[in-house]
Amino acid sequence: MLLDVKNMSLSLKRAGKYSPILEDLSFQVKQGETLGIVGESGCGKSMTALSLMQLLPDKARLTGEVDLQGELISVYSKRRLEKIRGNQMSMIFQDPLTSLNPLQTIGTQIEESLILHTKKSKEERRSRVLQLLKAVGLPRAEELIDEYPHQLSGGMRQRVMIAIAMACEPQLLICDEPTTALDVTIQAQILELMNEIKQQTNMGIIMITHDMGVVAEVCDRVLVMYAGKIVEEAPVIELFQNPKHPYTQGLLASIPKLGERKKKLGSILGTVPTPGSMPVGCRFADRCPHVMDVCRNVTPAMIRIKEDHQTACWLYDEKEGTANGSAGSKQLETAFHH
Amino acid sequence: MALLEVSNLKQHFTTKKGFLGEKTIVKAVDGVSITIEEGKTLGVVGESGCGKSSLGRSILRLVEPTEGSIKFEGEEIVGMSAKRLKELRKEMQIVFQDPYASLNPRRTVRQILEAPLIIHGVGDKRERKELIENLSGKIGLRKEQLSNYPHEFSGGQRQRIGIARALALNPKLIIADEPVSALDVSVQSQVLNLMLELQQEMNLSYMFISHDLSVVQHISDKVAVMYLGKVVEIADVGKVYDTPMHPYTQALLSALPVPDPTRIRSRIILQGDLPSPSNPPSGCTFHTRCPMATKECAEIVPPLEEKAPGHFAACIHV
Numbered sequence: 001m002l003l004d005v006k007n008m009s010l011s012l013k014r015a016g017k018y019s020p021i022l023e024d025l026s027f028q029v030k031q032g033e034t035l036g037i038v039g040e041s042g043c044g045k046s047m048t049a050l051s052l053m054q055l056l057p058d059k060a061r062l063t064g065e066v067d068l069q070g071e072l073i074s075v076y077s078k079r080r081l082e083k084i085r086g087n088q089m090s091m092i093f094q095d096p097l098t099s100l101n102p103l104q105t106i107g108t109q110i111e112e113s114l115i116l117h118t119k120k121s122k123e124e125r126r127s128r129v130l131q132l133l134k135a136v137g138l139p140r141a142e143e144l145i146d147e148y149p150h151q152l153s154g155g156m157r158q159r160v161m162i163a164i165a166m167a168c169e170p171q172l173l174i175c176d177e178p179t180t181a182l183d184v185t186i187q188a189q190i191l192e193l194m195n196e197i198k199q200q201t202n203m204g205i206i207m208i209t210h211d212m213g214v215v216a217e218v219c220d221r222v223l224v225m226y227a228g229k230i231v232e233e234a235p236v237i238e239l240f241q242n243p244k245h246p247y248t249q250g251l252l253a254s255i256p257k258l259g260e261r262k263k264k265l266g267s268i269l270g271t272v273p274t275p276g277s278m279p280v281g282c283r284f285a286d287r288c289p290h291v292m293d294v295c296r297n298v299t300p301a302m303i304r305i306k307e308d309h310q311t312a313c314w315l316y317d318e319k320e321g322t323a324n325g326s327a328g329s330k331q332l333e334t335a336f337h338h
Numbered sequence: 339m340a341l342l343e344v345s346n347l348k349q350h351f352t353t354k355k356g357f358l359g360e361k362t363i364v365k366a367v368d369g370v371s372i373t374i375e376e377g378k379t380l381g382v383v384g385e386s387g388c389g390k391s392s393l394g395r396s397i398l399r400l401v402e403p404t405e406g407s408i409k410f411e412g413e414e415i416v417g418m419s420a421k422r423l424k425e426l427r428k429e430m431q432i433v434f435q436d437p438y439a440s441l442n443p444r445r446t447v448r449q450i451l452e453a454p455l456i457i458h459g460v461g462d463k464r465e466r467k468e469l470i471e472n473l474s475g476k477i478g479l480r481k482e483q484l485s486n487y488p489h490e491f492s493g494g495q496r497q498r499i500g501i502a503r504a505l506a507l508n509p510k511l512i513i514a515d516e517p518v519s520a521l522d523v524s525v526q527s528q529v530l531n532l533m534l535e536l537q538q539e540m541n542l543s544y545m546f547i548s549h550d551l552s553v554v555q556h557i558s559d560k561v562a563v564m565y566l567g568k569v570v571e572i573a574d575v576g577k578v579y580d581t582p583m584h585p586y587t588q589a590l591l592s593a594l595p596v597p598d599p600t601r602i603r604s605r606i607i608l609q610g611d612l613p614s615p616s617n618p619p620s621g622c623t624f625h626t627r628c629p630m631a632t633k634e635c636a637e638i639v640p641p642l643e644e645k646a647p648g649h650f651a652a653c654i655h656v
Binding site: 153155184189192210213219236254256257258263 | 385386492494522523524525526527528530531534549551552553555556557558575576579589590592593594595596597598599600601603605607608611612627
């Protein structure tokens with residue numbers, strides 16, 4: 001196993017008291033696998049990435065175990081973490097403009113992690129940087145290496161970000177909405193590049209996105225998050241064809257699909273609860289069309305419906321994987337379309 | 339007669355490079371002709387910098403068009419007197435992208451919705467109150483919520499308030515500039531549903547501007563695809579999406595990530611970036627990225643022609 005996360009929870013201090021941001025996340029990433037983390041704004045998907053990297057504000061309370069290739073990095077000191085970040089695990093952020101230093105050349109910024117993590121000589125580093133620039137599909141690498149971020153377009157900047165992240169050939173790459181700020185034709189280029197890199201390197205990728213289209217195109221397995229918790233986990237095809245959690249079903253039903261024009265879309269009524277005022281029991285209960293008494297009182301645990309398909313919902317039973325209560329699964333699947 | 343008829347509209351902006359630098363002209367909209375029929379939706383789609391927002395603003399004369407003609411119910415808007423324009427603006431309204439920035443944070447929802455009514459002298463105080471309450475019902479807002487301020491609402495609710503404000507004067511045409519781009523998908527679907535319902539109920543016409551191909555497809559009757567200030571393809575939504583003609587439309591559609599993991603993708607990956615609108619390529623502006631480009635493409639500006647019944651495209655190879 002490349003990455004093994006057990007019971008990770010995060011609280012942040014706000015207005016003098018700690019409020020829970022992430023609760024009890026457990027998941028794994030295998031070598032060569034792309035794990036998608038999907039959910040809407042405020043569900044905690046970006047905080048999950050930052051927690052894995054331990055790039056958190058000072059007053060954050062992070063608990064649980066994070067195991068990267070047999071090393072329990074969740075107990076590492078800042079110093080030891082620095083040896084891992086950018087080396088064994090790297091991250092690509094959403095906005096390439098604000099994540100690059102405007103005062104340094106592209107070459108200097110890619111070189112930085114080579115200086116930190118390798119014993120390469122100056123010449124070796126330069127040739128590695130040029131090699132990286134070519135690998136991410138950037139033209140005229142020889143000139144680009146001495147240019148500044150403002151001279152590049154958005155798509156090119158994101159390629160530079162990928163080059164930085166790839167500099168030390170990490171085992172795990174965390175991508176936080178890497179194509180959200182880009183136009184659709186540029187997004188296609190970047191997704192294509194990421195697929196190529198994945199095939200060449202066999203690294204594990206965590207792809208954080210709100211876009212179900214991106215999930216379908218690049219992910220092998222998917223976690224669906226809602227209000228700081230994982231509500232469903234399944235292989236990508238299974239998730240799209242057989243979504244179990246009412247939130248996942250609602251999310252999929254609300255996407256406009258090609259070929260279906262002017263049809264009424266599904267939607268999820270109400271709003272996401274805020275970190276300070278999480279309801280007791282299932283956090284989706286107030287917006288769920290199948291809510292039962294138990295949902296408002298007891299938090300549903302993750303249960304295994306199939307070998308590789310889990311969900312946290314009172315509608316299902318561990319053994320049979322069939323629906324509980326009054327709502328049959330047929331009813332469930334169609335409920336959002338009416 | 340079409341409700342809105344735009345012909346050869348140009349919107350050029352002059353910018354200066356540096357403090358004393360040379361003046362350059364950015365042709366944000368460069369000879370666009372479109373029509374919108376009553377009760378129908380024209381979707382305008384394209385990537386950043388293609389001029390789709392400038393087109394919307396230019397039509398409402400929020401910026402003065404450089405050249406061309408805009409006819410609303412047969413009446414020419416370009417060069418119209420300010421007084422007549424104000425009257426006409428009752429009929430054509432706009433919904434903006436960012437529901438956080440387009441509502442005044444210091445006004446209650448009631449004040450926000452009342453503003454257009456006061457400006458255009460509609461009704462007395464009591465009539466206005468009734469109108470506003472009726473309006474808030476349409477967008478699913480409770481009466482009590484009218485005295486709340488914008489920050490007390492979620493993004494989706496705010497966008498619905500933006501829509502209600504646009505509807506206050508009972509317009510015929512609404513220009514919606516990326517109205518759902520800032521919203522999460524489950525909230526986006528609520529706003530799209532609302533817009534479709536209102537269209538049926540009030541026989542509204544929409545010009546729906548968006549970069550999101552699947553959203554445009556969902557709501558539009560007719561679609562115009564823009565690239566660097568020009569319409570490269572325009573036809574009924576089915577024609578554009580099922581049988582796209584222009585190589586740019588084809589690439590755009592093939593680049594769209596589709597939420598279906600079993601679909602086999604055949605992607606046309608466009609090389610390079612969008613050229614800057616201040617320095618567009620010669621001939622067909624798309625030739626620098628076009629997989630079908632030939633030598634002529636760099637020289638000839640392709641006219642928008644009817645290539646099949648009701649299906650217009652601007653490409654010499656189609």
